[in-house]
Amino acid sequence: MLVIGLTGGSGAGKSLVAKHLLSRGGALIDCDAVYARLVDNPSECTVALSDAFGPDVLTPSGTLDRTALSQIVFADGGKEKLALLNATVHPIVINEVKRVLTKLSDDRVPYAIIDAPQLFEAKAETLCDTTVFVLADRELRASRIMQRDNITREKAMARINAQLSDEYFAERCEHCIINDTTERELKEQCASLLDSLGIEDNGEKE
Numbered sequence: 001m002l003v004i005g006l007t008g009g010s011g012a013g014k015s016l017v018a019k020h021l022l023s024r025g026g027a028l029i030d031c032d033a034v035y036a037r038l039v040d041n042p043s044e045c046t047v048a049l050s051d052a053f054g055p056d057v058l059t060p061s062g063t064l065d066r067t068a069l070s071q072i073v074f075a076d077g078g079k080e081k082l083a084l085l086n087a088t089v090h091p092i093v094i095n096e097v098k099r100v101l102t103k104l105s106d107d108r109v110p111y112a113i114i115d116a117p118q119l120f121e122a123k124a125e126t127l128c129d130t131t132v133f134v135l136a137d138r139e140l141r142a143s144r145i146m147q148r149d150n151i152t153r154e155k156a157m158a159r160i161n162a163q164l165s166d167e168y169f170a171e172r173c174e175h176c177i178i179n180d181t182t183e184r185e186l187k188e189q190c191a192s193l194l195d196s197l198g199i200e201d202n203g204e205k206e
Contacts, residue, residue: 001104002111002197003127005173007119008134009163011141011148011156013179017134018115020190024199027109031116031124034096035089039064045092052088053081090122097127111199120172130197133173135166136180 004021008014018028038045042062049069050058057069073081097114104112116124125131136144138160145156170176175196177189194201 001109002199003101003129004111004113005119005125005128005131006113006115006134007117007131007173008169009141009166010159011144012134012136013144014115014134016186017177017179017190018113020187021113021194024194024201026111026113027104029097029100029112029114031093031097031114035093038092038096045089048088048092052084086118086121094122094124097124101127130175131173132175132177132193133169135176135178140180
């Protein structure tokens, strides 16, 4: 089974790219959704977060109190707590991704896409046969974030500026898809990438 790592900054449009890349019978592993499942139920992940940040980051039912954790991690604007959060969470998420990949392979799924904004920070690229970077104009990204999250342009740009640069992704990824044109052109780019990876059209419709 071929594994494709998909990454890029906020507002680049990874979800839409993933939709078109899945058109030939692939399966999606959304790392943000994996994390959400792990912390929205009592799990190894919630226990680890409690050990790292204290029991107050959990609700009485043992799920993650996201507000409490955010107040700790971003309280002083420092990077140490954020680094601790990533060091705590990433290995657990990666283990779950490995489990899902094994099941997909057993089910003879032809290819899988790992959608991971922090693909390289989590070392998830080690699970991939190839990596894809989604690129879009910064102003367009800001507009998408503003519309999606109902925030100001200033806050959207601050979020973009706080993330890794386009150059960072470009240096590490084998492929790039530009998502600031029409959806038709985007679909053509995705089809060309799938062709280059040897993934045949199985006749499925999006």
